[in-house]
Amino acid sequence: GESVGLHLPTLSVQEGDNSIINCAYSNSASDYFIWYKQESGKGPQFIIDIRSNMDKRQGQRVTVLLNKTVKHLSLQIAATQPGDSAVYFCAERDNFNKFYFGSGTKLNVKP
Amino acid sequence: DAGVIQSPRHEVTEMGQEVTLRCKPISGHDYLFWYRQTMMRGLELLIYFNNNVPIDDSGMPEDRFSAKMPNASFSTLKIQPSEPRDSAVYFCASSPEYNEQFFGPGTRLTVL
Numbered sequence: 001g002e003s004v005g006l007h008l009p010t011l012s013v014q015e016g017d018n019s020i021i022n023c024a025y026s027n028s029a030s031d032y033f034i035w036y037k038q039e040s041g042k043g044p045q046f047i048i049d050i051r052s053n054m055d056k057r058q059g060q061r062v063t064v065l066l067n068k069t070v071k072h073l074s075l076q077i078a079a080t081q082p083g084d085s086a087v088y089f090c091a092e093r094d095n096f097n098k099f100y101f102g103s104g105t106k107l108n109v110k111p
Numbered sequence: 112d113a114g115v116i117q118s119p120r121h122e123v124t125e126m127g128q129e130v131t132l133r134c135k136p137i138s139g140h141d142y143l144f145w146y147r148q149t150m151m152r153g154l155e156l157l158i159y160f161n162n163n164v165p166i167d168d169s170g171m172p173e174d175r176f177s178a179k180m181p182n183a184s185f186s187t188l189k190i191q192p193s194e195p196r197d198s199a200v201y202f203c204a205s206s207p208e209y210n211e212q213f214f215g216p217g218t219r220l221t222v223l
Binding site: 045 | 115144153154155156167169202204209210211212213214215216217
């Protein structure tokens with residue numbers, strides 16, 4: 001889930017394990033969703049996107065799952081690597097064409 | 112491609128001063144976005160342009176903030192007068208269509 005404020009939820013995983021990062025979005029009319037990765041001191045970087053007419057989309061080592069019934073989005077990272085350590089944001093585009101970002105989840109990969 | 116370019120990377124100023132942040136989007140991208148990121152509020156969309164025209168500025172905090180895009184390769188975000196609560200990282204992003212956005216490295220603004 002997401003939280004607002006000074007403390008980001010943190011997911012700690014062992015290198016080589018799979019990671020699952022979750023996001024709850026707010027608007028059932030949102031039609032497009034994106035996952036971004038943000039490393040310290042850098043801007044967000046696009047990872048993968050999905051449209052509302054899909055349930056699943058796969059990229060290289062990443063999979064996004066969309067459950068419109070419960071307004072839930074997840075990002076799965078296979079064989080997590082130290083370079084995957086970052087803050088991950090989900091974003092939704094609502095029916096007014098406006099983008100909203102979640103507050104982020106910090107992924108910590110332990111070697 | 113050099114990606115989205117922002118300047119300055121860091122800005123420290125005193126309350127009341129004018130601050131101008133600059134952005135050069137990726138060539139050929141029709142959309143340009145300005146965001147503000149703070150620990151308390153996360154990433155917030157301030158304004159976005161399509162083909163140099165402001166489309167939605169509802170995220171601009173108040174009249175002290177203004178943004179312009181005089182041509183396809185340049186945009187500015189101006190804060191006048193600046194206040195300590197404006198301290199944040201400001202990101203510019205561009206997009207070929209209204210979907211995936213490419214972010215710049217950001218400008219870290221500190222208002223004393």
